[in-house]
Every structure is written in structure tokens, then in C-alpha cells.
Amino acid sequence: MSALDPTTPSAPKWAGRAWRPFALTLPALLLLAAVIGYPLLTIVLRSLSEPQWGAQNYVWFFGTPVNLTVLQRTFVISAWVTLVCIICAYPYAYLMTAVGPRVRLALVLCVLIPFWVSGVVRTLSWVILLQDSGVINSLLRSAGFDGVRLIRTQTGVVIGMAQVLLPFMILPLYSVMKGIDLRLMRAAQSLGARPSRAFFTIYLPLSLPGVYAGAIIVFILALGFYITPALLGGPRSTMLSTLVQTQVLSLLQWGRGGAMGVVLLVATFVLLALAAPVMRSRYREAGRR
Amino acid sequence: MRLKFGHAACVAVLLTATAALAQSKPVAGAVAEGSLKGKTLTFVSYGGIYQDGQAAALKEFVDKSGVKLLNDGPTEIAKLQAQVESGNVTWDVVDTDDLPPYVYCGKLFQKLDLNKLDVSKIPEGQVGECSVPAMNYGVVLMYNTEKYKDNPPKSWADFFDTQKFPGVRGIDGSGSPTGGLLEQAFKVAGGDPKAMTVADIDKAIDVVRKLGPDTIFWKTGAESQQLAESGEADMLMMWTGRAMTAVKNGAKYTPAWQDWLVVMDQMTIPVGVKDTDASYALINAYLGKHSQEVLAEQTSYTPINSEAQPKVDASVSAFLTNSPERQKQGYKQNFKFWVPNFAVAQEKWSALMAGN
Numbered sequence: 001m002s003a004l005d006p007t008t009p010s011a012p013k014w015a016g017r018a019w020r021p022f023a024l025t026l027p028a029l030l031l032l033a034a035v036i037g038y039p040l041l042t043i044v045l046r047s048l049s050e051p052q053w054g055a056q057n058y059v060w061f062f063g064t065p066v067n068l069t070v071l072q073r074t075f076v077i078s079a080w081v082t083l084v085c086i087i088c089a090y091p092y093a094y095l096m097t098a099v100g101p102r103v104r105l106a107l108v109l110c111v112l113i114p115f116w117v118s119g120v121v122r123t124l125s126w127v128i129l130l131q132d133s134g135v136i137n138s139l140l141r142s143a144g145f146d147g148v149r150l151i152r153t154q155t156g157v158v159i160g161m162a163q164v165l166l167p168f169m170i171l172p173l174y175s176v177m178k179g180i181d182l183r184l185m186r187a188a189q190s191l192g193a194r195p196s197r198a199f200f201t202i203y204l205p206l207s208l209p210g211v212y213a214g215a216i217i218v219f220i221l222a223l224g225f226y227i228t229p230a231l232l233g234g235p236r237s238t239m240l241s242t243l244v245q246t247q248v249l250s251l252l253q254w255g256r257g258g259a260m261g262v263v264l265l266v267a268t269f270v271l272l273a274l275a276a277p278v279m280r281s282r283y284r285e286a287g288r289r
Numbered sequence: 290m291r292l293k294f295g296h297a298a299c300v301a302v303l304l305t306a307t308a309a310l311a312q313s314k315p316v317a318g319a320v321a322e323g324s325l326k327g328k329t330l331t332f333v334s335y336g337g338i339y340q341d342g343q344a345a346a347l348k349e350f351v352d353k354s355g356v357k358l359l360n361d362g363p364t365e366i367a368k369l370q371a372q373v374e375s376g377n378v379t380w381d382v383v384d385t386d387d388l389p390p391y392v393y394c395g396k397l398f399q400k401l402d403l404n405k406l407d408v409s410k411i412p413e414g415q416v417g418e419c420s421v422p423a424m425n426y427g428v429v430l431m432y433n434t435e436k437y438k439d440n441p442p443k444s445w446a447d448f449f450d451t452q453k454f455p456g457v458r459g460i461d462g463s464g465s466p467t468g469g470l471l472e473q474a475f476k477v478a479g480g481d482p483k484a485m486t487v488a489d490i491d492k493a494i495d496v497v498r499k500l501g502p503d504t505i506f507w508k509t510g511a512e513s514q515q516l517a518e519s520g521e522a523d524m525l526m527m528w529t530g531r532a533m534t535a536v537k538n539g540a541k542y543t544p545a546w547q548d549w550l551v552v553m554d555q556m557t558i559p560v561g562v563k564d565t566d567a568s569y570a571l572i573n574a575y576l577g578k579h580s581q582e583v584l585a586e587q588t589s590y591t592p593i594n595s596e597a598q599p600k601v602d603a604s605v606s607a608f609l610t611n612s613p614e615r616q617k618q619g620y621k622q623n624f625k626f627w628v629p630n631f632a633v634a635q636e637k638w639s640a641l642m643a644g645n
Contacts (some may be wrong), residue, residue, distance in 0.1 A: 125514075
């Protein structure tokens with residue numbers, strides 16, 4: 001009944017105004033400000049103000065060798081994970097574009113189902129697979145090979161992280177690849193290019209935006225990984241998040257923990273800024289072709 | 290008349306005496322009927338079967354007092370600090386590790402008024418300024434009986450001796466350093482743990498580092514148990530509860546009890562709780578004989594009421610640490626040293642954990 005009430009305005013006053021689209025993003029912006037902006041600001045402030053105002057926490061960070069080793073290691077492991085993800089995801093995403101709708105659905109499910117399982121569960125499954133007396137090593141031994149040390153090594157951590165992060169690489173790749181006209185490949189071959197030549201000069205450049213998008217997502221997510229390196233790694237594969245955890249939860253040094261977070265964030269931005277020009281030029285190149 | 294007067298006087302004296310007793314001398318495990326009706330207490334611990342057992346141990350208290358008991362966890366000192374800082378403390382009684390109540394006594398944890406608790410049955414030397422024990426357990430050296438057969442390791446010195454006892458070691462890498470283990474390591478380096486200095490922490494950690502790159506630092510109790518059951522480590526530093534479960538599950542491991550490290554969880558009351566007396570009432574009930582028996586039966590941790598006689602089977606009692614023999618073999622860490630040096634030790638230990 002109230003809808004028919006003549007005093008109810010039929011449309012909001014701002015309807016039709018130019019800034020309406022921005023108003024629509026307001027809920028998302030407010031949410032981001034509340035759950036990302038504010039905490040981030042607090043972290044930065046605390047890193048500069050605890051226990052006193054000053055750069056002490058940053059001085060401590062760069063003056064402690066273990067922090068620098070671990071920071072570097074965090075980037076190296078993340079880079080390896082990104083590389084492994086690209087290698088595994090690329091053919092998979094291509095296959096998704098090449099098959100019929102039913103098989104594609106099956107392939108999508110194969111990517112997404114593990115995605116719905118908690119990261120902890122998947123990591124623990126990797127423990128069972130990778131450990132010295134685990135599935136992989138038992139198979140190797142029964143086939144007459146020597147066992148390999150996988151758990152508590154960097155290799156084990158990279159394998160586990162790559163599996164957890166694979167969907168983030170496959171999905172952007174697929175969304176770019178499905179837009180590539182496969183007739184271009186046929187055209188190239190009809191003009192005398194060998195399949196490999198056609199792939200490297202046509203398909204690969206056109207798919208690069210997907211590779212970049214996936215790589216950035218995977219790399220950045222990998223930098224903050226905590227559970228997987230903690231469970232699959234040993235001391236030599238400890239990542240920065242573990243050190244942050246020690247400072248914050250065990251030593252109550254929130255300033256130091258904050259400083260570590262800020263250093264990681266800034267380092268990531270710097271790296272992305274360095275990579276951006278390369279990617280932009282590639283994008284344009286890909287667009288031109 | 291005189292008789293009557295005498296009788297009345299007698300009753301009066303008795304009444305005052307009991308009233309005074311009831312006020313100044315609480316009895317562990319006792320709780321007044323309906324005393325906390327309408328109140329809510331939040332108890333915080335580490336979850337799993339441990340907290341389930343604690344909840345079972347507190348059931349009688351809940352039923353009698355009429356309190357509504359909420360369980361929360363896991364205990365994180367950082368979370369507690371956030372509550373205390375913001376002046377909104379929702380955790381009324383908190384079960385913590387060994388050291389935090391000493392390190393943050395008066396800052397995050399209230400100094401306890403021992404007139405409100407009956408601590409008479411607690412093993413000697415375990416009541417702190419800000420804490421009473423929640424249970425006892427041990428960190429024990431477990432070794433693979435098939436690997437070492439006739440020449441088993443007997444002490445932590447053997448644990449650190451990879452020449453005489455080759456094999457993979459597993460060490461608690463769940464976060465904080467274990468003071469007792471570092472003291473044992475320092476002994477191996479030729480030092481005297483009772484006269485340890487800050488510089489000696491490095492020497493102790495070096496002994497651990499020298500165990501080599503094959504050393505496994507387990508992150509969780511479950512992982513240590515799994516290492517024993519799969520036989521991946523030859524000697525393991527383990528919590529007694531996990532050691533017991535591993536052996537029950539068929540792990541071919543046996544403890545070397547000499548110098549097992551005495552550890553405990555602590556019961557604390559945070560600074561700024563809304564109803565301090567209710568928190569005291571909970572802890573006092575928890576310390577009771579019956580509660581401690583229930584706790585031990587459900588969790589197989591060692592009760593901290595010396596009169597408690599839990600009914601447990603042989604596999605469990607083999608790992609309880611309160612028998613006279615075990616009490617004699619136990620090694621107590623140098624609390625006075627570790628409390629002020631907790632942060633330094635943690636830094637150095639973390640560096641080792643991060644591969645440096």
C-alpha cells in the first residue's frame with residue numbers, strides 16, 4: 001500500500017545525473033576504505049609510532065640480516081611459483097578453448113573444485129603426498145629409484161603453492177584465450193608458417209595479456225602466503241609472513257610487524273612499477289597485430 | 290539458662306568461624322549453589338580435546354553456580370593485548386603457555402589475590418604472581434626403538450650428539466623457544482644453565498644449529514605425532530600427550546625420561562575483566578580434585594591437584610608426569626633467566642627457524 005502513497009517520491013533526486021555511476025560504486029568504495037584503507041593506515045602509523053615515533057622499526061628491519069634474507073627468499077619463491085603456474089596453466093587454458101562445451105565444463109570443474117576446498121586441507125594433503133614415506137616417494141622406491149627429499153624443501157613449498165594458486169592463472173588465461181580467433185592460426189599456416197611459427201608470432205602474443213594478468217595475481221598472492229610454506233617448508237623456505245607472525249603474535253611487537261608489512265607492500269609496488277612499462281608495450285604490440 | 294547461653298555462644302562462634310572461613314579460605318573445587326546465576330563467563334584456551342576436557346572439568350561448576358560458560362580460542366596474547374588496550378576485555382579466564390603470565394604480569398594479566406583461591410593442592414613452585422597452573426605435561430625425548438635397538442639415547446646430551454647417535458632429529462618449531470631445551474643445549478656446549486647470560490643464548494642455539502640441515506622443526510603437535518608414526522625422525526622432542534597418542538597408534542618409539550622438561554599451561558585473569566570474582570570462582574572450581582580428575586581422564590594431561598586420582602589405563606598413566614619417579618627426573622627451566630630475556634631468545638630462535 002505504501003508504494004501507492006502519493007507522497008512517496010517516484011525516483012531519487014539524483015537520477016540521471018552524471019555522477020550516478022560513481023554513486024553506485026560507493027558501497028564498494030566504503031567497504032574497501034573500511035576493511036583495507038583504515039587497517040592499512042593503522043599499520044603504517046603503528047610501524048612509525050611504536051614504541052616511540054620514528055623510523056626505529058625500519059632501521060631494525062634493514063639492520064637485521066635474517067629479515068633481508070627472508071624478504072629476498074619471499075620474492076624468489078613467489079617468482080618460481082608464478083613460473084610453474086604459467087607452465088602448467090597455459091596448455092590447460094588452451095585446451096579449455098579447444099574442446100567442446102561438455103569437456104570444457106569438466107575442465108572448469110577440475111580447476112574450481114580444489115579451489116573450493118580450504119587451503120589448509122589441500123596443504124595437508126600435500127604433506128601426505130610429499131613426505132619421505134609419502135605417496136610420491138613410495139612410488140619412486142617401488143619403481144627402483146632413490147627417494148627424493150620434497151617435504152621441508154623449497155621445491156615442496158613451490159609445488160604446494162603452485163597447486164593452490166593455479167586457478168588464479170588458468171581463469172584469466174582462459175578468458176583471454178577464448179577471445180582469440182583460431183582462424184588466424186589457420187590463415188598463418190595457409191600462408192606457409194609452420195605450426196610453431198604460427199604459435200609464437202600470432203597466438204602467444206595475443207594471449208600475453210592473460211599471462212600478465214594471471215602472473216600478477218599469482219605473484220602478489222604468493223608473496224603473502226603463510227600456511228603452505230609453514231607446513232610444507234623447513235627453515236630454508238620460511239617466508240616473510242612467518243616472521244611477521246612471530247613479531248606480532250609472539251613478541252607483541254606490532255610496530256615491527258607493521259614495518260615488515262609495509263616493506264613488503266612497497267617492494268611489491270616498486271616491482272610492479274618496474275614491470276609495468278614492459279607489459280604496456282607488449283599489450284600495445286599484441287593489440288596491433 | 291546458662292546452658293542455653295553457652296549453647297548459643299557456641300553456635301555463634303561456629304557460625305562466625307565458618308563465615309570467616311568461607312570468606313577467607315576458599316576450598317578448591319567448591320562453589321556456592323546459584324552464586325553466579327545470570328552471569329556469563331568466557332573461557333579461552335587452545336581448543337581441541339584439551340579445551341573439551343577443560344569444559345568437562347568445569348561442568349560441575351557451571352551446573353552448580355548457574356553461570357553461562359562460553360568457550361573461545363585459541364589463546365593469542367596479541368588478541369588479548371588488543372582487548373586490554375581498547376578497554377573492552379571479553380575474555381574472563383585465559384589458559385596460556387608457560388611464560389606469558391610472567392612476562393606480562395600486571396600488564397595483561399592481573400596479579401592474583403591468593404585469598405580467593407585454594408592453591409594448597411598445587412605442586413610446589415608452580416603458583417606464579419599472575420597465574421596458577423592449568424595442567425602439567427612434559428617435553429620428552431622420544432627415540433625410534435628399531436633404529437637404536439641396544440644402544441638407545443639416554444639424555445639430551447645424546448640427542449645433540451650426532452656422532453654417536455646418527456639420525457634425523459625433530460624439534461619443536463611451533464613458535465617460541467623452549468627454555469629447558471636451550472639450557473640442555475647450553476650444557477652440551479660446556480656451560481652451566483644456572484649461570485646463563487644473554488650471550489650464552491647464541492651458544493645454546495648454535496648447538497641446535499649444528500644438528501644440521503636434516504633437522505625437522507615441526508610446526509604443530511599433530512605434525513610431531515605424524516613424524517613418529519611415519520618414522521621420519523629418529524629422535525623427537527615431543528609433548529607427552531602427543532607422544533602417548535603416537536605410541537598408542539603404533540609408533541615404535543619410547544621415551545628417555547631423564548631430564549624431561551617440565552612445562553605447564555597457566556590459568557590467568559586478564560586485566561580489566563568485568564567481574565573479577567566470577568573469574569576467581571571459575572579458577573578455584575577448576576583446581577578442585579574432581580575437576581582435575583575429569584580433565585586428566587579426558588585429556589591425559591597431568592592433573593595439578595595432588596589429591597586427584599584419575600582413572601586412566603596403563604598407556605595413559607605411562608605418560609603422566611606426577612609419579613614420584615618422574616618428579617625426580619624432571620628438569621625445570623630457569624624461569625628467572627627466561628622471563629626477562631624472552632624477547633631476545635625469541636628473536637634468536639626465530640632467526641634459526643628462518644634458516645639463518
